[in-house]
Amino acid sequence: MVWMQRPVPKQRFDLQGVKQGRWGGRTGRNRPAKASGAHRVAENPDADRRLELKRQLEPHFLFNSLASISGALPDDAFVARKMIDELAEFCRLSLKASTCADWCALSEELDLLRAYLAVEMARWGDGLAVEMVCPAELAQERIPPLLLLPLVENALKYGRATCAERLILRIVARRDGADLVVEVVNSGRWVDNADSLGVPSLGVGLENVRARLADYFPRRHTLEHGSEGGWVKVALRLRPATGPAC
Numbered sequence: 001m002v003w004m005q006r007p008v009p010k011q012r013f014d015l016q017g018v019k020q021g022r023w024g025g026r027t028g029r030n031r032p033a034k035a036s037g038a039h040r041v042a043e044n045p046d047a048d049r050r051l052e053l054k055r056q057l058e059p060h061f062l063f064n065s066l067a068s069i070s071g072a073l074p075d076d077a078f079v080a081r082k083m084i085d086e087l088a089e090f091c092r093l094s095l096k097a098s099t100c101a102d103w104c105a106l107s108e109e110l111d112l113l114r115a116y117l118a119v120e121m122a123r124w125g126d127g128l129a130v131e132m133v134c135p136a137e138l139a140q141e142r143i144p145p146l147l148l149l150p151l152v153e154n155a156l157k158y159g160r161a162t163c164a165e166r167l168i169l170r171i172v173a174r175r176d177g178a179d180l181v182v183e184v185v186n187s188g189r190w191v192d193n194a195d196s197l198g199v200p201s202l203g204v205g206l207e208n209v210r211a212r213l214a215d216y217f218p219r220r221h222t223l224e225h226g227s228e229g230g231w232v233k234v235a236l237r238l239r240p241a242t243g244p245a246c
Contacts (some may be wrong), residue, residue, distance in 0.1 A: 083122045090115040094146070102216075106173060106180075107139040109148055113171065116149065120156060127166055128156075134173040141173075141180050143238065144216050148182060150205035151234050155186040159232070162188035180238045190227035222246050 070084040093112045110132060117130050152171065159167045163186075170185040206223075213221045213236075220239040225232070239246055 079122055083119055086115060086118040086122055090119060102144060103142040104145040105139060106134065106141040106143055109143055109145065110134055110171070110173075112146070113148060113152055116152065117169075124167070129166060129168045130171075131169070132171045135175070138173050138175065138180065143180075144212055147209065147212060148184070148236075150209050151184045151236070154205050155184050155232070155234070158191045159186035159188040162191060163230075176237070178240055182236045182238075183233055184236075185231060185233045187230060188232055189230070190225060190232050220246055 070081050073081050073084075090112070093108075093115050114132070121128050121130065148171075152169070155169055156167070159169065165187075168187045170183070172183045172185070174181050174183075210223060213223060217238055220241065222237045223234070224237075225234045227233075237246065
């Protein structure tokens with residue numbers, strides 16, 4: 001499946017599909033160290049309901065604010081309006097990912113990447129080309145939500161800084177034996193020291209990915225990178241729990 005940029009309807013600021021998390025319960029020294037969600041709700045159902053209503057309002061006001069900004073733009077500000085619309089869609093999907101369970105389908109993660117990349121493509125126009133390939137049989141593979149986003153963000157950030165011409169980004173998912181392999185490839189060169197290029201960086205992206213991989217796939221993953229011939233490739237390999245350690 002190859003993804004190309006698609007037309008996006010304006011004003012997509014609905015909250016459909018966003019799952020709200022739950023927590024509740026009393027605080028204090030006598031509270032058990034761990035309690036099931038059902039027990040916490042039983043202890044203080046009012047607090048749980050209030051928190052859920054509050055969580056519904058937080059993204060609601062965010063999307064309404066984005067809609068107001070979009071509506072206030074001049075009629076000829078097409079690119080800015082499109083970026084705001086795409087940003088709203090990205091926020092909706094990222095909120096859904098951050099409040100869902102520990103796992104998501106690979107297809108859901110790729111939808112999030114499409115929304116993120118649509119904002120960037122609206123900004124850079126012909127200066128950015130994106131290709132995304134994922135065979136249909138891999139769509140339901142489980143991965144931690146937001147796992148791939150830091151890899152794609154780094155590819156764009158450092159690719160722009162090291163690629164003099166049009167930036168090309170490829171995201172390819174494939175099966176290698178029992179393993180799921182996801183490759184993020186961009187034109188440019190590998191950067192070990194972001195400061196040397198004057199690229200703003202918090203140094204969080206790759207370290208966060210490595211920490212989450214160690215938590216979700218202990219001894220069952222590899223994260224490798226290489227640079228050759230004007231291309232940078234980051235390859236993520238995930239092995240099922242039934243397979244041997246990497």
